[in-house]
Amino acid sequence: MESSETGSGLNSNLDRRSLLTAMGVAGLTTAPLISSSMMSSADAAGQTINFTAWEYQPDTIKSLVKSWSGKTGNKVNISFIPNVGYTAGIQARQRGGKPADVFYNFAYNSQKFVNQKWAADLRGLPGADKMVAEMFPSARSRFVAENGAIVSAPYFSAVHMLQYNKKMVAAAGFSSTPNSLQETYDQCKKIKANGVASPYVAYWVKDFVEEYLHVYLLAGGVKPFDNKGDPIFMDDPKTLEVLEWWQAMYKDGMTPKSVLTDDPGKHTTSIANGDAAFYALHHYFLRDIVESKGSASADIAQAKIVGTGGKTLQMGEVIQMGGKVSGKKKAAAWDFMKTYGYKDSKGEFSTFQKWAASGALCAPYPGFFKDPKVIAAFPKYMDLSLIQDTFQNSSDIVPARTLPWYQGFQAQCGTVIHDLLLGNSNPRATANALAIACKTAKSGSGL
């Protein structure tokens, strides 16, 4: 934690991209030396780690923990908190003086937790630099703050993809999925004319629509924020085109009217039963669509949000180490984190192999996609090379999304976007309102 404070002043004027690149190079060259000279996991045997996770596949989590405990001789007490209410639960435990040693966190909270000293800066821990260096360059800034602090390790990563009905697209006379937002509208219109009442579904509820703002801005070729985290989307004329497109999709009935409140389960049912042709959401939702075994499940494939066009949003959540963990426990906690969010002691992505098999979740490492065990474990109906290409070449994490003030903007986004979709606002006013929401959140940052 002290190193975080020191580093802040030294690196404040360094360009973020240069810093991350330099870290990557430095990490790859120095990591073996550092890791051999610093504490090893063997020093940390016999420790008890308190691990807090949200309740996604609890049995998988237990088996991962059991496997690590068996290999290292350390004990792990797992505490599950439901995903709904996780932030409140974990913050209450932090404030109440019973923090976890290692815990899941939402990426948007990660820097805030380090600033608050609820989570540790991982710089200097053996292999931390190497972990960052091995990531896709596009993913690094989710885990590294502007001052160089390594705030977290990956829990999982995903990219927004377009799940689509091959037969419907072909029947409408298209040889490929849309390569731009405008083409998305055009294909939807044709498919609608062919009898599909609401061809496009997406999880546009208030709490989640902020992700789509970035999905569509990136698809439209807009860079939402500059390297300092200041909003610049409102000055880009393409932003207005994106917002016009978005409003038209809803107003012209390309989506169901209930799309502003529908949940992913309903969308999954909709596309799996042939009631929709396109479903934009994280790549792993294809698994739900196929496994739900609807009448059209077998016809659903995956494509980039705008094909050969712009980029898409890369998202993911993280694991962090408690800010008060020290000594041998810190070594054990870090070893656990490395196994969970990077590689195990044998250098394998053993945790991610398991997540790939059980949830089609990805890791932000190129090596993950080349791992034969991952390839074997990943659902066969998913195009892993397409997903890898999207991670590598066609996605952006929008680094501002992890900044401490960002949640304030996120909370405002839903109302502003829904106003646009419902026709209560126009694209220009929406862009301005979003920019104001950013600036307001930024000026009032803090817990």
Next chain:
Amino acid sequence: MKTVRRRRPLSRARIVRTSMIYSVAACFVLWILFPIWYTISSSFTEPSKIGVRPTPFWPANPTLDNYKIVLGIPIRDKDCTPGVDIGNCQTAASNVSVNKIVDTMLNSFYVASTVVVITLIISTIAAYSLSRYRFVGSNFFLNFTILSRIVPGLVLVAPIFIFLRVLDLLNTPWALIISYTSFTLPLAIIILKNYFDQISVDLEEAAALDGAGRILTLRLIILPVAVPGLIAAGVLVFLESWSEFFFALVLTDSYTVPPLLAGFLSMQTFNWTLLSAATVIAIIPPVLLTMIFQKYIVTALASGTGK
């Protein structure tokens, strides 16, 4: 002599008024029952059929699989091709906690029952005192009791968390029993004080003439008369303890039913059918309890309205 009572002919105005009352009542009943019907219907629906349009009144092919999964009973999936279409089929990891519903229901029952017992003992004495004695600050105490219901639990959770951490009671049933009692007590005191106010003082005066002291009078004379009020307060306290979410979320690791149910909504993966099945199972005890003691609840809550 047998008298024949002739029914008064219904006036047009009366017919209209009665129809309107019944229409409003019917709408209200539908409004109340719709979520319950939807939950029950969803619990028998295959995941791929949830949310289909038009919404069927009852699933065409009802299934018990959701209940089996929630209860941890293995299901046979005849369409599954292991390793090809749905990963590991029956052995595939569940997204949510299964096979925990019965355990957490037992935990909820233990917590709620203990809270009821503790709350009723303390609140009976407190409510009787407030009803029968005028002491310095009695009005303030009563008003403060009512006001304490207004304070949001969110504000109280942090100090309660620290208190329980110091006592090393976090993640134990006592963490919930202690915290729930703190906010069920005011509710029970208000209900019971109101009920005791309705009981004639003459009974106690007669007991006093026979030589009974206050405690004996309370035990032998007042409590038997106040049984409906005690039952009503007990049921309401039980329901409040059974359904409480936030304290259970923060103070324990999904020890009781509500956080377990919340765990069915995870990472944008909404397991509606499993959630519905778990909800149906989880509401059985409170529904039974309410049905059994319904008349006492209505009587006790209505007491004092005719003052």
